[in-house]
Amino acid sequence: MPTKSQRRMNRKFVRTPSGSRMRFVQKKNSKSECALCQGILHGVPHSRTTAERRALSKSSRRPSALFAGVLCGNCRETVLEECAKVKSGVKPLEDVSLALKPYIRQIENKVMV
Numbered sequence: 001m002p003t004k005s006q007r008r009m010n011r012k013f014v015r016t017p018s019g020s021r022m023r024f025v026q027k028k029n030s031k032s033e034c035a036l037c038q039g040i041l042h043g044v045p046h047s048r049t050t051a052e053r054r055a056l057s058k059s060s061r062r063p064s065a066l067f068a069g070v071l072c073g074n075c076r077e078t079v080l081e082e083c084a085k086v087k088s089g090v091k092p093l094e095d096v097s098l099a100l101k102p103y104i105r106q107i108e109n110k111v112m113v
Contacts, residue, residue, distance in 0.1 A: 011025075012025050029053075032069065034072040035070050037072060039072045040072075041069060042072075042073075044068075045061065067103065079107070082100050083104045
């Protein structure tokens with residue numbers, strides 16, 4: 001009978017010389033998702049446990065681009081375009097969508113400091 005911790009694991013049947021046996025395998029963590037569009041973030045590893053991911057160096061856990069590990073490339077590009085429009089005065093900050101405002105404020109704080 002499986003233990004309590006094994007009940008949530010995936011079952012895998014393995015052939016052995018004495019017959020087939022059931023092994024319990026941990027599920028992998030889900031892939032990282034973009035904060036805006038929920039698309040898969042490329043260049044960010046996923047593994048069975050968070051401890052395995054924590055054992056990696058910081059540079060291999062996520063790319064070193066702006067908002068890497070948070071936004072996908074397309075969303076990052078739209079945020080930068082909107083930020084450029086706000087900076088140049090073409091578009092007021094009030095006209096920017098609510099989802100993009102926190103990221104635009106972060107860019108402004110990084111540039112001003």
